[in-house]
Amino acid sequence: MTLITGTELQSFVLLRLSDRRFAVAANQIAELVPPSRVFRFPHHTSEVEGVILRRGRIVPVCDVAEKLIGKGLKSRRFYLIAQRCYGAQTEWVALPVTGDCELINAEMTLPSDTDAPHVSGWLSHAGDVIEVLNLAALTPGPGQPVSVASPLQPLEARP
Amino acid sequence: MRSNSPIKAPAARTEQIILFRVSGQLFAVSSASVQEVRGVDSLSGAAKEISQPTLRKVKHVVRRGENSVYVVNAAMHFGLPPAPPALVFVLRRTRTALLIDGIEKMTTMTRLQALPLAFCHEERGWYRGLTALDQTVVPVVKPDGFLTSDELFLLDASSSQEAEAEASNVAEENAQHGIDTSITQ
Numbered sequence: 001m002t003l004i005t006g007t008e009l010q011s012f013v014l015l016r017l018s019d020r021r022f023a024v025a026a027n028q029i030a031e032l033v034p035p036s037r038v039f040r041f042p043h044h045t046s047e048v049e050g051v052i053l054r055r056g057r058i059v060p061v062c063d064v065a066e067k068l069i070g071k072g073l074k075s076r077r078f079y080l081i082a083q084r085c086y087g088a089q090t091e092w093v094a095l096p097v098t099g100d101c102e103l104i105n106a107e108m109t110l111p112s113d114t115d116a117p118h119v120s121g122w123l124s125h126a127g128d129v130i131e132v133l134n135l136a137a138l139t140p141g142p143g144q145p146v147s148v149a150s151p152l153q154p155l156e157a158r159p
Numbered sequence: 160m161r162s163n164s165p166i167k168a169p170a171a172r173t174e175q176i177i178l179f180r181v182s183g184q185l186f187a188v189s190s191a192s193v194q195e196v197r198g199v200d201s202l203s204g205a206a207k208e209i210s211q212p213t214l215r216k217v218k219h220v221v222r223r224g225e226n227s228v229y230v231v232n233a234a235m236h237f238g239l240p241p242a243p244p245a246l247v248f249v250l251r252r253t254r255t256a257l258l259i260d261g262i263e264k265m266t267t268m269t270r271l272q273a274l275p276l277a278f279c280h281e282e283r284g285w286y287r288g289l290t291a292l293d294q295t296v297v298p299v300v301k302p303d304g305f306l307t308s309d310e311l312f313l314l315d316a317s318s319s320q321e322a323e324a325e326a327s328n329v330a331e332e333n334a335q336h337g338i339d340t341s342i343t344q
Contacts, residue, residue: 039296042237044280051296058289058296060277086276093277142279
């Protein structure tokens with residue numbers, strides 16, 4: 001059984017990975033930017049492809065497609081720059097996406113116990129059922145993944 | 160009354176760094192961390208071979224006073240394709256000498272950004288952080304990140320074993336030599 005998180009509509013950004021769409025709470029999104037040069041250097045975190053320079057900040061690029069759709073992206077149209085929580089700290093991560101993003105208002109259904117850790121909820125939009133992503137479970141970070149982050153909670157940004 | 164003198168912005172803190180290459184990859188190290196830069200040829204006389212199968216990045220050791228300084232192949236450390244090293248950085252306040260391909264230039268960094276937390280494996284011990292120079296991102300290495308204390312322990316053990324074996328060989332040779340000498344006398 002699932003519960004509806006109240007009747008209030010929340011804002012989400014829909015992102016496209018190949019032919020599938022996913023959602024991230026809009027208050028976790030910093031911006032959508034065109035692809036730029038990815039700087040690579042040796043490291044052992046396979047989920048991180050490299051870093052991009054954005055507004056003077058160095059932002060890691062995390063390709064989440066492998067985890068979400070089972071294959072990496074061959075082409076990318078934008079980077080969706082999102083805030084990722086590490087305990088009390090928040091940092092930007094760049095998620096490569098293959099198509100336009102869309103801002104929608106929708107009600108979120110909470111996840112069930114059987115949902116994957118990266119699912120923080122579900123949306124029903126335009127005939128599709130869309131996963132709301134838990135970036136803390138989806139992108140790498142030190143130690144155990146922190147509990148996210150209902151997208152309804154505002155996230156503190158620390159530059 | 161307001162002063163007419165212009166308000167000076169505080170000077171940005173800067174740090175002198177050396178940009179160097181390993182297998183074509185650019186890295187930076189604080190120039191204050193580099194005690195000496197030498198050609199690899201200059202090591203050949205002073206360095207002794209060391210064999211630690213679990214640490215293939217270290218093949219030589221140099222005695223410096225009381226200490227053993229271990230020569231780390233930077234390409235192997237970072238998992239980069241092998242390239243013939245030309246220079247060695249002897250790193251200050253460590254027991255590491257680093258084999259590198261060459262120095263790109265010396266420059267100044269004004270900002271060191273902590274390694275993003277998304278990087279969560281061994282690289283957290285390798286780098287002090289990242290810096291942006293001329294629209295390029297360069298990792299700034301941690302001088303003490305090339306050998307962990309466990310690795311140093313292993314190398315010290317291996318080094319002393321080899322020293323003991325060598326001493327024992329010398330003693331055996333001397334003894335042998337002594338017998339031979341007595342025979343000829």
